[in-house]
Amino acid sequence: MMTASRPPSVNSMGADGDPFSALLRPPASETDHERISRLQREADAKRISDSIDEEIKADRERLRKSRQDIRLLLLGQAESGKSTLQKQFQLLYNPSGLDDERMSWRTVVYFNIARPITRILEALEAFGDAEEDDDDLASDRPFGIADMRALSGMPVPSTSTDFTAEEKSLSPSQLSLEKQISSFRTRLAPLLAAESSLADRLSGGIDVSGSGRGSVFVRSGWQSKTRSFTFGRARERTSSGGRFSFAARNSTDDRKGNEVELQARKDDTSEDALVREVASILASCQRDIKELWEHPAVRKLRDRRRLKLEEWAEYFLNNIERVSAPGYLPTIEDILHARIQTMGVAEHVFDMSVHGRNTRWHLFDVGGARGQRHTWIPYFDDATAIIFLAPVSAFDQYLDEDPRTNRIDDSLQLFKQICSNALLKRAHLVLFLNKTDVLRAKINNGVKVNKYITSYGDRANEYDTVVAYFKAHFTQVHRRTNENNRVLFTHLTSAVNTKAMQSIITDVRDSIFRGYLKSAALV
Numbered sequence: 001m002m003t004a005s006r007p008p009s010v011n012s013m014g015a016d017g018d019p020f021s022a023l024l025r026p027p028a029s030e031t032d033h034e035r036i037s038r039l040q041r042e043a044d045a046k047r048i049s050d051s052i053d054e055e056i057k058a059d060r061e062r063l064r065k066s067r068q069d070i071r072l073l074l075l076g077q078a079e080s081g082k083s084t085l086q087k088q089f090q091l092l093y094n095p096s097g098l099d100d101e102r103m104s105w106r107t108v109v110y111f112n113i114a115r116p117i118t119r120i121l122e123a124l125e126a127f128g129d130a131e132e133d134d135d136d137l138a139s140d141r142p143f144g145i146a147d148m149r150a151l152s153g154m155p156v157p158s159t160s161t162d163f164t165a166e167e168k169s170l171s172p173s174q175l176s177l178e179k180q181i182s183s184f185r186t187r188l189a190p191l192l193a194a195e196s197s198l199a200d201r202l203s204g205g206i207d208v209s210g211s212g213r214g215s216v217f218v219r220s221g222w223q224s225k226t227r228s229f230t231f232g233r234a235r236e237r238t239s240s241g242g243r244f245s246f247a248a249r250n251s252t253d254d255r256k257g258n259e260v261e262l263q264a265r266k267d268d269t270s271e272d273a274l275v276r277e278v279a280s281i282l283a284s285c286q287r288d289i290k291e292l293w294e295h296p297a298v299r300k301l302r303d304r305r306r307l308k309l310e311e312w313a314e315y316f317l318n319n320i321e322r323v324s325a326p327g328y329l330p331t332i333e334d335i336l337h338a339r340i341q342t343m344g345v346a347e348h349v350f351d352m353s354v355h356g357r358n359t360r361w362h363l364f365d366v367g368g369a370r371g372q373r374h375t376w377i378p379y380f381d382d383a384t385a386i387i388f389l390a391p392v393s394a395f396d397q398y399l400d401e402d403p404r405t406n407r408i409d410d411s412l413q414l415f416k417q418i419c420s421n422a423l424l425k426r427a428h429l430v431l432f433l434n435k436t437d438v439l440r441a442k443i444n445n446g447v448k449v450n451k452y453i454t455s456y457g458d459r460a461n462e463y464d465t466v467v468a469y470f471k472a473h474f475t476q477v478h479r480r481t482n483e484n485n486r487v488l489f490t491h492l493t494s495a496v497n498t499k500a501m502q503s504i505i506t507d508v509r510d511s512i513f514r515g516y517l518k519s520a521a522l523v
């Protein structure tokens with residue numbers, strides 16, 4: 001094909017035939033001074049242009065490298081164990097990171113104690129009005145305040161909760177249960193008052209709808225936020241008798257409190273005043289908490305499953321003496337059990353050497369509550385792999401966001417959406433049937449699966465049978481949506497069990513890496 005170049009315009013052409021040279025040529029009348037400043041301007045412009053070129057080059061290089069990074073999404077409903085799994089990755093590949101955060105986790109641990117205490121007291125009170133049974137004891141009459149009185153072994157006036165002079169002289173265990181609840185409320189008032197302040201501290205004061213019974217939403221990076229609250233800033237709020245100045249103190253306590261505060265201020269000016277205040281409250285009401293937790297009425301409510309506390313609440317209440325001791329610093333085990341809800345998507349980066357190759361892994365830990373799931377989508381199209389966590393212990397639980405939906409059912413629906421999502425069709429797929437330890441404990445305690453999952457029928461209410469049943473359902477969902485013959489790697493896990501998790505993570509890491517090398521055609 002013939003090509004004809006357009007002739008340059010005669011008017012704009014310089015003597016050398018270049019149409020631009022006439023424009024760029026300095027005027028014939030240019031003075032020495034003008035020439036020097038022109039050359040200076042041109043040198044500056046070249047420097048800027050070169051540095052832009054360098055930046056573009058560096059950006060390209062970063063992009064090229066980041067395309068080779070591995071992107072792993074941790075998906076699953078709220079409370080399925082995603083953040084716990086992320087902590088296990090951190091323990092394995094950046095252990096000092098978690099160690100540095102130990103102080104900050106006190107806020108969460110204290111919150112994880114204060115919230116269940118409120119719930120236990122509410123449950124004790126509420127069941128006085130309960131009319132229906134909710135578990136295997138369907139034939140039992142409702143366990144109400146009359147039962148509680150019976151438990152306490154004393155006749156009581158049913159209306160007044162004021163203590164008589166005689167009652168004041170009695171030990172707590174000699175009081176009627178109604179009075180005991182009231183006494184617990186009084187003794188634990190400072191801790192109950194601290195709950196919302198701790199929640200505010202963790203969430204930054206943002207009340208997000210859908211935050212659950214036992215939890216509070218936090219954004220990534222909350223650790224530095226809780227630590228960086230200086231004493232001075234927190235003190236501002238305590239001094240006005242606001243929410244941090246807890247009740248039930250006499251003037252001697254106040255003096256002592258002030259001395260402790262002054263000493264603490266000298267010792268560590270950056271320590272959070274709220275956390276210190278709660279630590280001292282816990283130290284002083286540790287025996288009350290233990291007494292409440294071990295109270296026969298609370299045990300009975302738990303046995304009858306009228307009070308269902310989450311695994312973290314049980315863990316911290318069982319460890320209350322250690323956790324409320326002065327100078328308490330959360331252990332790694334405590335951090336793994338601590339509960340806060342993830343808001344949005346938190347990215348964690350790990351550099352790993354896998355079989356001699358250095359790779360950068362980006363772990364995306366997402367918020368699993370229904371209201372958070374839309375935030376996952378932007379991370380789908382370049383995901384290398386997904387670990388989907390399904391908490392198999394949740395067969396007797398319902399979503400906080402929608403109390404009519406069984407949590408296993410929600411997990412199956414969500415897994416179906418993930419398996420069939422076109423953006424994710426090339427991602428390596430791993431399924432963790434998690435919380436197997438909690439499942440085992442429930443089965444051992446006689447909780448019947450077919451009461452909540454009717455299709456379970458009359459199969460044996462034994463751990464192995466239950467796990468096999470749930471596994472078969474998830475595998476079937478995968479098979480039915482598996483257009484690309486993608487392999488599903490399944491593991492039975494307990495995300496809080498560090499020893500077991502470390503070998504599972506290594507296995508999963510290797511299989512993801514092999515898949516990644518294959519798909520990147522690097523082998």
Ligand SMILES: Nc1nc2c(ncn2[C@@H]2O[C@H](COP(=O)(O)OP(=O)(O)OP(=O)(O)O)[C@@H](O)[C@H]2O)c(=O)[nH]1
Nearest residue numbers: 079080081082083084312337339342368435494495
């Ligand atoms: N006993 C036991 N507890 C677990 C297990 N996995 C997670 N947990 C606990 O369950 C709670 C919830 O776990 P998270 O990791 O916060 O759940 P998540 O999936 O990140 O939840 P969202 O951030 O709300 O989406 C925490 O208190 C964990 O310690 C498990 O396998 N066994």
Ligand SMILES: [Mg+2]
Nearest residue numbers: 082083341342
């Ligand atoms: Mg989380």
